[in-house]
Each structure stands twice: as structure tokens, then as C-alpha cells.
Amino acid sequence: MSEDAGALHVLTLTELVRGLREGRFSARELTETLLGRIGALNELLNAFITITEDQAYAEAEAADRARASGNAPLLNGVPIVHKDLFCTRGVLTTCGSRMLGNFVSPYDATVVERLKKAGAVTLAKTNMDEFAMGSSNETSWFGPVTNPWNHDRSPGGSSGGSAAAVAARLVPAATGTDTGGSIRQPAALTGTVGLKPTYGRVSRYGMVAFASSLDQAGVITRSAEDAATLLGVIAGFDERDSTSVDQPVPDYVAELARPLKGVKIGIVRQHFDEGLDSQCAARIREALDVMESEGARLVEIDLPTLALSVPTYYVVAPAECSSNMSRFDGVRFGHRADNPTDLLDLFCRSRGEGFGAEVKRRIMTGTYVLSAGYYDAYYLKAQKVRQLIVKDFRNAFRDVDVIAGPTAPTPAFALGEKTDDPITMYLNDIYTIGANLAGTPAISVPCGFAQNLPVGLHLVGPHFAEDRLLNVAHQYQMLTDWHRACPEGYE
Amino acid sequence: MSARDPAWEPVIGLEIHMQIATVSKIFSGAPTAYGAEPNTQASLIDLGYPGVLPVLNAEVVRMACKFGLAVNAVIAPHSVFARKNYFYPDLPKGYQISQYELPIVSGGELRILDEEGRERIIGITRAHLEEDAGKSLHAGFDKFTRIDLNRAGTPLLEIVSDPDLRSAKEAVAYMRKIHTLVRYLGISDGNMQEGSFRCDANVSIRPRGQQKLGTRTELKNLNSFRFVEKAINYEIERQKEVLEDGGSVVQETRLYDSDLDETRPMRSKEEANDYRYFPDPDLLPVVIDEQFIRSVRETLSELPDAKRERLVAQYGLRQVDAEILTMSRPLADYFEATASESDPRLAANWILGDLSAALNREGLDIDDCRMTPAALAGLLVRIADNSISGKIAKDVFEAMWAGEGSAADIIEARGLRQITDSLAIEAAVDAVIAAHPAQAAEFRAGKDKLLGFLVGQVMKDTKGKANPAEVNRVLKERLKS
Numbered sequence: 001m002s003e004d005a006g007a008l009h010v011l012t013l014t015e016l017v018r019g020l021r022e023g024r025f026s027a028r029e030l031t032e033t034l035l036g037r038i039g040a041l042n043e044l045l046n047a048f049i050t051i052t053e054d055q056a057y058a059e060a061e062a063a064d065r066a067r068a069s070g071n072a073p074l075l076n077g078v079p080i081v082h083k084d085l086f087c088t089r090g091v092l093t094t095c096g097s098r099m100l101g102n103f104v105s106p107y108d109a110t111v112v113e114r115l116k117k118a119g120a121v122t123l124a125k126t127n128m129d130e131f132a133m134g135s136s137n138e139t140s141w142f143g144p145v146t147n148p149w150n151h152d153r154s155p156g157g158s159s160g161g162s163a164a165a166v167a168a169r170l171v172p173a174a175t176g177t178d179t180g181g182s183i184r185q186p187a188a189l190t191g192t193v194g195l196k197p198t199y200g201r202v203s204r205y206g207m208v209a210f211a212s213s214l215d216q217a218g219v220i221t222r223s224a225e226d227a228a229t230l231l232g233v234i235a236g237f238d239e240r241d242s243t244s245v246d247q248p249v250p251d252y253v254a255e256l257a258r259p260l261k262g263v264k265i266g267i268v269r270q271h272f273d274e275g276l277d278s279q280c281a282a283r284i285r286e287a288l289d290v291m292e293s294e295g296a297r298l299v300e301i302d303l304p305t306l307a308l309s310v311p312t313y314y315v316v317a318p319a320e321c322s323s324n325m326s327r328f329d330g331v332r333f334g335h336r337a338d339n340p341t342d343l344l345d346l347f348c349r350s351r352g353e354g355f356g357a358e359v360k361r362r363i364m365t366g367t368y369v370l371s372a373g374y375y376d377a378y379y380l381k382a383q384k385v386r387q388l389i390v391k392d393f394r395n396a397f398r399d400v401d402v403i404a405g406p407t408a409p410t411p412a413f414a415l416g417e418k419t420d421d422p423i424t425m426y427l428n429d430i431y432t433i434g435a436n437l438a439g440t441p442a443i444s445v446p447c448g449f450a451q452n453l454p455v456g457l458h459l460v461g462p463h464f465a466e467d468r469l470l471n472v473a474h475q476y477q478m479l480t481d482w483h484r485a486c487p488e489g490y491e
Numbered sequence: 492m493s494a495r496d497p498a499w500e501p502v503i504g505l506e507i508h509m510q511i512a513t514v515s516k517i518f519s520g521a522p523t524a525y526g527a528e529p530n531t532q533a534s535l536i537d538l539g540y541p542g543v544l545p546v547l548n549a550e551v552v553r554m555a556c557k558f559g560l561a562v563n564a565v566i567a568p569h570s571v572f573a574r575k576n577y578f579y580p581d582l583p584k585g586y587q588i589s590q591y592e593l594p595i596v597s598g599g600e601l602r603i604l605d606e607e608g609r610e611r612i613i614g615i616t617r618a619h620l621e622e623d624a625g626k627s628l629h630a631g632f633d634k635f636t637r638i639d640l641n642r643a644g645t646p647l648l649e650i651v652s653d654p655d656l657r658s659a660k661e662a663v664a665y666m667r668k669i670h671t672l673v674r675y676l677g678i679s680d681g682n683m684q685e686g687s688f689r690c691d692a693n694v695s696i697r698p699r700g701q702q703k704l705g706t707r708t709e710l711k712n713l714n715s716f717r718f719v720e721k722a723i724n725y726e727i728e729r730q731k732e733v734l735e736d737g738g739s740v741v742q743e744t745r746l747y748d749s750d751l752d753e754t755r756p757m758r759s760k761e762e763a764n765d766y767r768y769f770p771d772p773d774l775l776p777v778v779i780d781e782q783f784i785r786s787v788r789e790t791l792s793e794l795p796d797a798k799r800e801r802l803v804a805q806y807g808l809r810q811v812d813a814e815i816l817t818m819s820r821p822l823a824d825y826f827e828a829t830a831s832e833s834d835p836r837l838a839a840n841w842i843l844g845d846l847s848a849a850l851n852r853e854g855l856d857i858d859d860c861r862m863t864p865a866a867l868a869g870l871l872v873r874i875a876d877n878s879i880s881g882k883i884a885k886d887v888f889e890a891m892w893a894g895e896g897s898a899a900d901i902i903e904a905r906g907l908r909q910i911t912d913s914l915a916i917e918a919a920v921d922a923v924i925a926a927h928p929a930q931a932a933e934f935r936a937g938k939d940k941l942l943g944f945l946v947g948q949v950m951k952d953t954k955g956k957a958n959p960a961e962v963n964r965v966l967k968e969r970l971k972s
Binding site for chain 1: 535538539540541542543544545546547574576578580583584585586636638765767768769772773774775
């Protein structure tokens, strides 16, 4: 029999991998413990849309058998949850939308497939903003997720369910997707680690598209080390995604040990201009001081296009969204209106009923910016600005190894606070959107508290420098304990 | 409207939609085979399922390049797939992946013969890759429409001509030429019944001598050469009537109804579409380098125009025969195989004559021809060496066609060998002159017509086996004195 099964939830993914390998507890026990916690604690959080209990036990038992027979893969028996945007074979895949409220995917996304192959056990599908459009998890058809640090607060979004589940120690790790900050911002708001890899590093196959040129799959964990382990599993070329890049996957875990000494960290002047909560700013400066004291060199840099990133994003992303959402027409899958009178009625009512307000807003914005007569002024112009932003980052990375700053302008905001003001909501992603537009990797790591709520430190690196980002984040976590802080009631 | 109208000049451009003959679809691995049960050849990608992504079929690019090189066009080093957005039940993703601003092929040309047999050069504006949509089936399901997505994602090459065509006949000649070319290249089966080769026509007319183009209409649903000709002619006449009555042509899309032989406007709602094209972020630009183009060029076999000229030069064929023989590569191959063992001009005559007639009679293609080129050559050799006459050869041909054996076997079995022995012919001629003294005398007196009668008698007596030329010669010689 195992060690104290009741305490398994506090272990990080890395610790669980070790424990399972050494046989200190079984995958079945671990699964049972976490499903028990989910059953007890999820109601208030609303972090999940589907709990895949039967499948989880079957997978856990298979993992235990694999271990017994001596051929256990890397993540054998490690529990994980998937954002409900990843297609999971035979399991409801809703994207947080009424539109796909009845959609059971006939196939696994590449990310899901790779994690399964590595032995991971899927416990649940996580709640999210509808089709990943939102920064607060309030656009979900299945209701908002609450922040385990304060249940009146938003966990951020769109991967809010994933972040809340990891923060609340219901699971050690979750997958997420990040189009404008949807992994990093909820990670910051819940005190977890959120990694968005380089565009093309992880396959988008089976990840329901929001804005195809910006979407990237990633992970939410409690430590950079855990993120490194998972990235090693999910990264790599996939012939089913033409935009995935055929480049070798480094051993991210092996790279973690490099010292901070000599690392050049860029501090963006514009990050501290205005709009940044003063306590958040203080936490960021403290984090930078910690790294400087370990020998990292802080270099002030400019990102003159920072202010352009939100408006650029809100042309490009809705444009692609408007087209990506077209396949949801009530004809082949998903929500279909009852008793349509004709074809147009079928289309209009199925979509009208199936989509929520934020998705509709973006479809309309996107349709507008692509329309004849407006295309040049909006879409084409935005693409040009996007090139400037790419250039800005490229220039910056000539002088520094990583760029550090805040992940979000404020700690977790109250549920309902921004729902009537889309622009304010959009501005929550001001620090994260640049990495999506430029396609660069970025990570958010916990760096303290403001108003008793977690604050995230944002690190951005050049393309395919996930190893460096994870290394810097890990070294920082070796010096700090912020990532070990646990919300009250979830210890 | 085959006669040239003195007042109006038609201006026509064609958009040909050609199915590319790949085994699998343009963005998925699903098969493209025709005629399967509905919705059995559509993968999740073709169905536009959530989360799936398109992956370009490399063979499609290679075949498009082949076409581009064959029409002397520019192959774009960088071409881009775009999304054409519109809602339709048989368009699963709500957009069609097509090429818009940057097509893979542009600026080519094609030579055709106009109605007077003069060579004309028709510009090819562009050829771009796109995916086909599915099919909506409206008949037989009560009030419902059913969707068959087998065709969704089938690779198409849309070949757009310049507005260089000046009559319906020219348009057909151009379309036929493209049809021949793509089958030569092996990039399409050109099957029009199955919709692998169909076209839209842009038609306008203008007063002769005027440079400015008239307002055009776009004719859709033209799926045979005959309909292309009829629809364009109908449309030219219709536009003429409109203009001559003082009206003006409305720029619109019109559907050709082959049952009524007329064109009529499609619902205007369909034209109000704003397709909101933008580059497809799921696909990388298609990058083609010189080396790739070279490798494709190396696979290009001899093209119809070059082959026609070679047949004329190498075998001394008439242009018109060479043109027909090179309309299909198997036919030209058949000819060359036959000509390698017999007289080329005789081979051309027989292939375009009796052999084609026999094939037509049974609705066969040259590919299905039971008679091998060697067998036909075996017959032609017997004609050339005077073993049999051309007339008897036709009987032998039919016997061969019926499977009775080789030319040699049939000639032998039926005793058809021609009498070329001059002594035997002289004897036969003498016998006829003796049997018909009156006719012989009249011929001597100048009634030349009677020679035919006398030749006929000799042929009859020899059961057609005497060499007719020899009989003529001997008769004239005998009756001269």
C-alpha cells in the first residue's frame, strides 16, 4: 500500500512521475484521489465541463499494468485535464459553447494523442471562454469558472478552467490554448505557470481553431519544470498541421539547470507607462531584482509598437475567427435549430442560438474588416502593423535573451466587472498579445501577491527559445516559493 | 451563328474547371474515385470537422506546374491559398480554399485554328488551384435536400483564358485543345459526364471595329462541347437583340438550360456575395524553385502541337490528318506503331477511315481497340505490295475485326491474293475482248467510257483478284491497235 494517498494532490507533476515510477502509489490510487477532490471541490469552481471518470480509471489501470510489465512511458499514470477545445475521441468536446454542446469528437487532437501515448490519464475536459474568445471565462455557455484564490474573482481566460483546476490542486497539469494570452493571463491570475510555445512548435491539429495564425497549444502547471516535461511530450512536427515546424525538440528538462548568471533580461519601458497596477509593478520589479542578484543582467529596451498590439489583434483575430466559425452551420454537427423553415432559417437560427454574444461580436467585427471596401483599411493594414511588431521583437532579441514584464495589468478582477465593457476586457491582454502576433514563445510564472491575489511575471523569448524561457523561469522558482503558495481551502 | 455577323463582334473568355487526376484529394487523404456511395469518400477534413487542418497534396502542385509549362506560362515561385467565404450546405467549412491574388500559373498561351483554318493564339490569364465543393441533391427526397460530400475537396485547376475568343466555334476549338492537352499531360481524365471538365463562359458583344468591351454575362453549367457552342450562340443572339432594340446588357450570371436551349439569369441573391477573400492561415505559401520546375519539365512528353508538326515532317502526313491523329495521345501512338511497320500515309488513311469507323460503330476508344497496330500493319503491307486491292482489303479488314485471324491467314484462306501475273491478266483480258467484240470495237472507235465496262468484266471473271491498274494498262494496250 502507498504512502499517504490523501496528500498526493500537493505533489507536482515531476514528483508524481517519480512516485509512480518508484511504485510509491499506483495510477489507480492517484486517479481516485484526484477524482475524489474534483467531486468535492469543483462545484464552486466550475472548472470542468466533462469529467471522464470511466475513461480515467481504464487508462490508470492500463498504466499500472504497463508499469508492472516494465514498459511504462514517460508520463505513465500521470493525471491531466484538457481544455475543452482539444478534440478527444469519444468524449464531448464543447469549446464552451452551446453550438458544440452535443459534439462528441470522432478523433483525438495531436496534443491529446501524444499525451495519451506518453501514458497520461485524462480526468476531465476543462471549462473555458466560448471558443476561446474571452479573458475572464465568463463567455462560457457552461457558466463562469471562479478563481480558487477568491471565488468572487475571475480566474482569467480563456483557459480559466485549466488554470483554476491546477491552482486548486485538483490536477497537476492541464492543457490550454493561447491566442492572445489565454494560457498566460489565467496562469497569472491563479498563481500557476502558463507556457505558450512558439507558433508552430506544437501541432494545432484537433485544436478547434479560433484565430489560426495566432492559436498555439500549451500547458498550465505548478512549476516550470513540469511545463518543460510536458512540452517535451507535446512539441514537434506533425504532418497533419502544415504550420507546425519541422525542427528537433530539445531536452527541455536538461536545459533547466543552466545558471542565471549572464542572462540578459530586457525590461520594456512601455510596460510600466500606465495602466499597470502599482502593486503588480512592484512585484515585477522585485522578481527582476531576484534575478539580477543571481547574476542576470537587466537591460532597458523599447517596444514602440506595444500600444498597437491590441488594436492589431482585434482586427486579425476576429477576421480569422469569422471564417473559422463558418463551419458551425447546423448541417453536419453541433447545434441545429428546430423546425427550420428553409435553408437561410436553418443557418441563421442554428448560429443565432448556438453562439453567445462575444463570439457573435467577433464574427461581426471579422466579417466587417474583411468586407469589400474595408479590407485594405483594416485587415491589410493590421497585417502590416503585425510585421512591424514582429520586427520590434526581432530587434529586441538582438540585445537580450528574454524580455520580462507583467503578464496582466491587474490581479484577478471581479466576475461581472468587465462584462459590459469589451474594450477594457480586451486591454487585459495588452502584455501578452504581442507574443501571439510575433509568434514568439512566452511563459507566465507566479511572482507574488497584490491584494492577496497572485501576480504573474511574463517572460518572452525569441522563436524556439522555450528552453531558455523554461530555464530562466525554473531558476527563478529555485530562488522563490511563490509557485508553492496554495489557495486557502485547497491545501 | 456560324456565319460572321457584319455588325457585331463577339468577345468570349472561358473559365475551365478541370479535375486534377490525383488519387487523393487536394487537402486530405480521402480517395477521389467517382461514383461511390454518397458520403463514403469524405474524411473529417473534407467534412470540415472542428479542429481538422488541410495539408496540400504535393502531386496536385506537380500537375498544375505541368499544365503551366505546357502552355508556356509563368510558374509562380510563391503562390498563396486564400479562403473564399460563403455559406452553402454543400460547402462544409463555409469557405472554399482557392487561390486568389497569387495563382500558381499565369500568363500562358495556346494555339488554335479559327473557323477559316488560320492559326490564332489565345492567351491564358491564369490557372489556379482550388478544392471542389460537395453536391446538393434536390430530387427524390420530398421537400428535403440531401448532401453528398464525396466530391468535396477534389482538386481542381481553374484555367482562365483572356477574352481572345471571337465565336462559339473558336471557344469550342480552344476548349477541345485544352481537353486534348490535359489528357496528353495525364493531369486529368477530362471526363465531362462525370464533371471532371466543365466550363463557364464570359460573353459580350461589341460593334465591329470598337475597342471597348461590351458588358458581359457569365454563362454557367456548360458541361459538354455542344452545350458550350449552343449556349454561347444563344447568348450572342440574345445580347444582339437586346442591343438592337436599344436596351443594354445587364452584367449577370446566367444559367444555361440544355433542355430549353436558352440561358436565363440566376437569382441575383447569389451575386450579392462578398466572398471576403483572405490568405488561408492554415496553409503555407506554395514555394516552387527552379529545380522543381526542371524536374517537372523533364517529365513532360511531346505535346500535341509538336507531335503534329513532327508527324507531318517525319511521315509526310497532311496537316489535317496529323491534327486529328494528335488529338489524343493513344491515337497518335497507335498511328506511330502502325507506321513503323507499314506505309505511313496508308496507315493514316486506314486509321482515320476504316479503323475509326469500326471503333465508332461499337462505341470504343482507341485504348479498347482489339486490332493491334502490328495486325493492321500486316494488312497494309499486303495492299502496298499489291497482294490485294484496296477494295478487297476492306473485306479482309472486316474479317480481321470479326476476329477471323491475321491478314495473311484470311487472304490465304479465302484465296484473295491479287493476280499480278501479267500473263494471267493478259489471258483474262483477251478472253473478255473475245467475248465482247461489239464493245471492243466501239471503244476502238473512240467511245472511252466503255473501258470501265471492260475492266469490270475482267474483274468479274477474276473474282476481283486482278490488279485493277494492271487490267487497265493491258486493256488499253490491247485495244490501241
